[in-house]
Amino acid sequence: MNAESTFHRPAGTAADGPYALDIHPKNAGWGYSSLRVLELPPGGHHSFATGESEWIVLPLSGGCTVAVDSGEEFALTGRDSVFSGVTDFAYVPRDAHAGIASESGGRFALTGARCAKRLPARYGPASSVPVELRGTGNCSRQVNNFGAAGVFECDKLIAVEVITPGGNWSSYPPHKHDECRPGEESELEEIYYFEIAEANGRPGLGYQRVSPSGHGQNTDVLAEVRGGDVVLIPDGWHGPSIAAPGHDMYYLNVMAGPGEAREWLICDHPDHGWIRGTWPEQPVDPRLPLYSAPAGEAR
Numbered sequence: 001m002n003a004e005s006t007f008h009r010p011a012g013t014a015a016d017g018p019y020a021l022d023i024h025p026k027n028a029g030w031g032y033s034s035l036r037v038l039e040l041p042p043g044g045h046h047s048f049a050t051g052e053s054e055w056i057v058l059p060l061s062g063g064c065t066v067a068v069d070s071g072e073e074f075a076l077t078g079r080d081s082v083f084s085g086v087t088d089f090a091y092v093p094r095d096a097h098a099g100i101a102s103e104s105g106g107r108f109a110l111t112g113a114r115c116a117k118r119l120p121a122r123y124g125p126a127s128s129v130p131v132e133l134r135g136t137g138n139c140s141r142q143v144n145n146f147g148a149a150g151v152f153e154c155d156k157l158i159a160v161e162v163i164t165p166g167g168n169w170s171s172y173p174p175h176k177h178d179e180c181r182p183g184e185e186s187e188l189e190e191i192y193y194f195e196i197a198e199a200n201g202r203p204g205l206g207y208q209r210v211s212p213s214g215h216g217q218n219t220d221v222l223a224e225v226r227g228g229d230v231v232l233i234p235d236g237w238h239g240p241s242i243a244a245p246g247h248d249m250y251y252l253n254v255m256a257g258p259g260e261a262r263e264w265l266i267c268d269h270p271d272h273g274w275i276r277g278t279w280p281e282q283p284v285d286p287r288l289p290l291y292s293a294p295a296g297e298a299r
Contacts, residue, residue, distance in 0.1 A: 006029075006232075007210065007219055007221045007223075007231060007232045007233070007234075008208075008221055008223035008225070008229065008230075008231050008232075009021075009023070009229065009230045009231075009232070010226070010228075010229050011226065011227060011228025011229050012228065014027070014230065018038060018046055019036045019037060019038055020037045020038070020039050020107075020228070021035065021036060021037035021193070021228070021230060022036050023035045023036070023191055023230060023232065024112075025114060028189070028191075028232050028234075029234070030189045030232075030234050031114065031189070031257075031258065032113050032114045032156060032189055032256035032257055032258070033112070033113055033189040033190065033191055033254050033255060033256045034053055034055075034110075034111070034112035034113065034114075034191075034254070035109065035110070035111055035112065035191045035193055035230065035252070035254045036109070036110040036112070037060070037107060037108070037109055037110075037193070037228075038100065038107070038108045038109075038110060039106075039107050039108075040062075040064070040100070040101075040102045040105050040106060040107075040108070041105045042102070042103065042104055042105040043102075043103060043105070044101070044102055044105060045099060045100065045101040045102075046099070046100045046101075047097065047098065047099045047100075048097070048098060048100075048110075049096075049097050050092055050093065050094050050095065050096045050097070050098065050112075051094065051095075052094055052095075052114050052115070053094055053112040053113055053114050053115065054091070054092070054093055054094050054112065054113055054115045054119065054154055054155055054156065054157055055091070055092045055098075055110050055111065055112040055157075056089050056090070056091050056092075056110070056111045056112075056124075056146075056147050056154075056157065056159060057076070057089060057090045057092060057098075057100060057108055057109075057110055058087060058089045058108065058109040058110075058111060058146070058159075058252075059076055059078030059079060059087045059088075059089070059106060059107075059108055059109075060081070060082055060106070060107040060108060060109050060195070061078070061079065061080060061081050061082070061106045061107045062078050062102055062104050062105055062106015062107065062108075063075075063076050063077050063078030063079075063102065063103075063104060063106065064076050064078065064100050064101060064102040064106060064108060065100070065101045065102075066090040066092065066098060066099070066100055067098065067099045067101070068092055068093075068096055068097075068098050068121040069096055069097040069098070070096060070121060072121040072122075074090040074121075074123045076088050076089065076090060077126070078106060081195075082161065082163075082195050082250045082252075083163070083195075083197050083248060083250060083290065084291065085126070085291045085294070086126045086129045086131065086144055086146075086291065086292070086293045086294065087126055087146075088123065088124060088125050088126045089123075089124040089146055089147075090121070090122070090123055090124065091119070091121060091122045091123075091124065091152070091154070092121055093118045093119050093120065093121055094115055094117075094118050095118055096121070109193070109252055111147065111157060111159040111252070111254045112157065112254075113154070113155070113156040113157035113158075113254075113255075113256030114156065114256070115154070115155035115156040115157070115256075116155060116156075117155040119153060119154065119155060124146060124147075124152055125296070126293055126294050127293055127294050127295060127296045128152075128293075129144055129145065129146045129151075129293045130144075130145045130148070130151060130293070131143070131144055131145075131289055131291075131292050131293050132144075132145055133284050133288050133289060134170075135170070135172070135279055135284075136278075136279040136280075136281075136282040136283060136284050136285075137278075137279070137282035137283070137285070138167065138168050138169060138285070139168065139169055139170070139172050139275065139279065140165065140168055140284050140285035140287075140288055141162055141163060141164045141165075141168060141170035141288070142162070142163040142164075142288050142289050142290055143160055143161070143162050144160060144161040144162075144163075144293075145160050146159065146160065146161065147159035147160060148160050148264070149262050149263050149264050154262065155262065156256040156257070156262060157254070157255075157256055158188070158253075158254075158255040158256065158262065158264055159252065159253060159254050159255070160252075160253050161250065161251070161252050161253075162241075162250070162251050162252075162253065163248060163249070163250050163288075163290050164206075164241060164243040164248065164249040164250075164251075165243065165248055165285055165287045165288065165290075166197075166199070166204075166243050166244060166245050166246045166247045166248050166249070167243060167244070167245040167246070168243055168285060169239075169240040169241070169242050169243075170239070170240065170241045170243075170249075171208075171238055171239030171240055171241040172239045172240040172241075172272070172275065173239065173268045173269055173272035173273045173274075173275050173276065174209070174211065174237040174238060174239035174240065174268070174269040174272055175237065175238065175239060175266040175267060175268050175269065176213045176215075176235070176236060176237050176238065176266065176267050176269075177190075177255075177257075177264070177265065177266050177267070178213055178215045178216055178234070178235035178236065179215055179267075180257075180258070180259055181265075181267075183265070184265060184267065185265050185266065185267045186257060186259055186261075186263050186264060186265040186266075187257045187258060187259055188255040188256065188257040188259075188264070189232075189233070189234055189255065189256060189257055190232075190233040190238070190253060190254065190255045191230055191231075191232055191233070191252075191253070191254040191255075192208060192225075192230060192231040192232075192233065192238075192241070192251045192252075192253060193229075193230050193251060193252040193254070194206065194208075194225045194226070194227060194228070194229045194230070194231075194249065194250065194251050195227045195228070195249075195250040195251075196225075196226060196227045196243075196244075196247050196248075196249055196250070197247050197248040197249075197250075198247070199246040199247050200246075203226065203227065204226075204227075204243075204244050204246070204247025204248075204249075205224055205225065205226050205244050205247070206224075206225050206226075206241065206242055206243050206244055206247070206249045207222070207223065207224055207225065207240075207241070207242040208221065208222075208223045208225050208231045208238075208241050208242075209221065209222050209223075209238070209239060209240055209241075209242075210231065210233055210236045210237065210238045211236055211237045212236055212237075213235060213236045213237050215235050215236075216234055216235030216236070217234055217235055217236075218235070218236065219233060219234055219235050219236035220236070221236075237269045239269075248290070
């Protein structure tokens with residue numbers, strides 16, 4: 001496996017057993033972050049042990065029920081697709097067994113992180129997910145902060161969704177979080193999982209850049225990404241993520257690291273950070289938000 005293919009895993013190349021995608025510390029070559037994508041047929045069921053990791057079950061399409069051996073059961077309404085709405089989700093702690101069942105069938109992301117604390121199983125309603133518009137002009141993107149630090153309690157796991165309208169750049173300016181510098185930068189491993197919206201009945205594509213920062217493995221990637229691909233970022237400046245014109249791009253970010261504090265602190269690339277100063281002069285892309293969180297739900 002060459003360096004590029006170590007970090008860019010096209011759809012299907014990281015499948016294992018019941019999972020269409022299975023990234024974990026051993027096969028990623030790092031210590032904390034994991035991501036699985038589970039595809040269930042109508043009436044399908046899957047059970048798993050959480051082991052040393054905490055997990056968030058996040059519907060990508062369809063709904064499901066998540067049952068935990070401690071007695072909790074969460075009915076997730078889900079959504080038609082990642083481009084159709086914010087979804088609810090369920091948190092499952094380490095050292096547990098869980099089952100996922102779906103009457104309608106669907107695709108479900110399991111975002112995970114090795115951790116020390118065992119927190120309680122919980123439901124996350126879609127109405128509680130902050131939807132952020134970040135950047136302006138052709139750097140406009142939408143961030144669904146369902147598992148962000150300070151939004152939803154986890155021990156190590158940080159996870160968010162980003163939607164970039166066709167033709168726009170996100171993860172820009174390039175930034176990094178591969179050093180522990182208290183108050184300035186967190187050390188976090190990161191997974192990007194992509195889905196690309198079709199247009200005119202045709203599949204789309206995008207591009208992801210990671211350039212060496214002088215730390216860790218000096219990760220260097222320029223990848224053409226399509227639906228179901230992942231890019232692993234153990235270190236380095238990451239960005240831009242470029243959506244082809246006409247094709248909206250979605251990516252799911254999963255992050256975790258060794259720091260005692262669960263926080264997302266980044267350092268902009270010194271050659272490109274100036275772009276932030278231009279954002280107040282431009283409007284946010286009028287195509288955003290693609291959707292907003294629904295009104296509060298009674299549970």
